[in-house]
Amino acid sequence: MAKLKILVVDDEPFIRSGIHRILDNFQVDYPFMTEPYEFEILDAVTGEEAIEIINNHQPDIVLLDNKLPGIQGVEVLSYVKNKKLDIVVIMITSYASLDLAVRATKDGAHDFVPKPFTPQELRSVIESTTKHIFLKRMTQQMNIAGKQIRFQFLSVLSHELKAPLNAIEGYLQMMKEKQLGDKIDDYAQVIDRSLARIKGMRTLILDLLDMTRIETGEKEKKIERLNICAIAQTSIDTSKPMAIQRDVKIKLDCPKDLEFETDASDMEIIFNNLISNAVKYNKEGGSVTVRIHKDENNLVIEVSDTGIGMTEEETSRLFQEFVRIKNEKTRNITGSGLGLSIVKKIVDTYNGNISVQSTPDVGSTFIVTLPVQSLTDIIL
């Protein structure tokens, strides 16, 4: 259990005891927090006493009344500000002096609670302040640890996971309220879309598991001599149903007995992603060509399509997590936004390289090269 110290500065005893009552046993939890926060309450009756406690006990939050017997609340606020203390100050003020509170927030107070307040109002201010402190400290730590990117990743991830949930919830609500009519047939589109969103979410979760395994190094490599063409053919077969639907032909150009020392499931992920993308982002009646060959130093895999292609700006963002190229041409294509970044991560573990050449409305070619000689250097 993490703990934050709150200093209550108010000359009215019943306000202080009230705050004690409201915040005793109060906890703040937040999906990103490893543990919930609870609060230890300290009291001060005057501003002078408050400054003493600030110096001796380092509270995290100060709940500060402005009207005090000696020095005023705003003076305590400027003390905290001038000393650059890591303390969040919340002003307690009456409605009559809201303008003061607004001024105080400009002078560094984080927030204010208008008096009289309900227990719920106080709790919600403390809750948002706790999140603020948590995020601020976490950001500081992450900047030190270089984990900022990870945090951004998590917030985008939760966005991506919530979007389908919201969509499905909305559709169920429409059905419950019979917004589109009384017959089940009136909801055919609603049901189809809900199923599509569920499917998308499942893909996302599976991709995410793949990615986590690769990143944590949990995904062990079993390096063996493999027939690469056979693996490519399996991936092509997996994409066949979608290809038939879209009237896309897939050709495989691979020397029959081509063998390569690698991990089978890594190769499957690479082929599955590149080939299914080439089908998804193709045009009706288009084609996909999978060309594989080995030169002296590398295994080279090329997957070309005759699809919608991309601009230079779009290709530059392509391998980042959750980047999906959004435009008129891709609006009806679903995906997790993780496929290519997974492929890139795998390729990196082989010290390989992935690149793309693309022309809008003509097509794209993805080229993966995996070095032959560096097998011993592979990050296992």
Place this chain on the structure above:
Amino acid sequence: MEAHKKTIFIVDDDPDYLFQLQVLLEKNGFRVITAESQREAQKIIERTKPDLAIVDLMMENEDSGFILSYQIKRLYPDVPVIIFTAVTAETGISFETELGMNSRWIKADLFLPKGLRPDQLIREINKLLK
């Protein structure tokens, strides 16, 4: 077009959310125009003036909503703009437009979290349309 109906322009890159919002607003007596991207929305506002606009914050770019809101306000200063955001809930980042410094450069009338109850949304819309 029925003359007495107010027109609401909604922009969101989630087609399902867009559809659900459209049904809700039409049920409440509004005429609805939709766009699925910042770019599409920009084309539409050039020739159509809505009575109110609701834009999603994150679309092609993570600040698409801000940009659109700014452009709508520049073309039609009297059209209220609501920015819909899912950001608050996930990151704890709030914009505090009513009080904070942000309102000076973010030209939106209101920020609302996605997933607001339908009746609350309608009430906010009616308030802005008064």
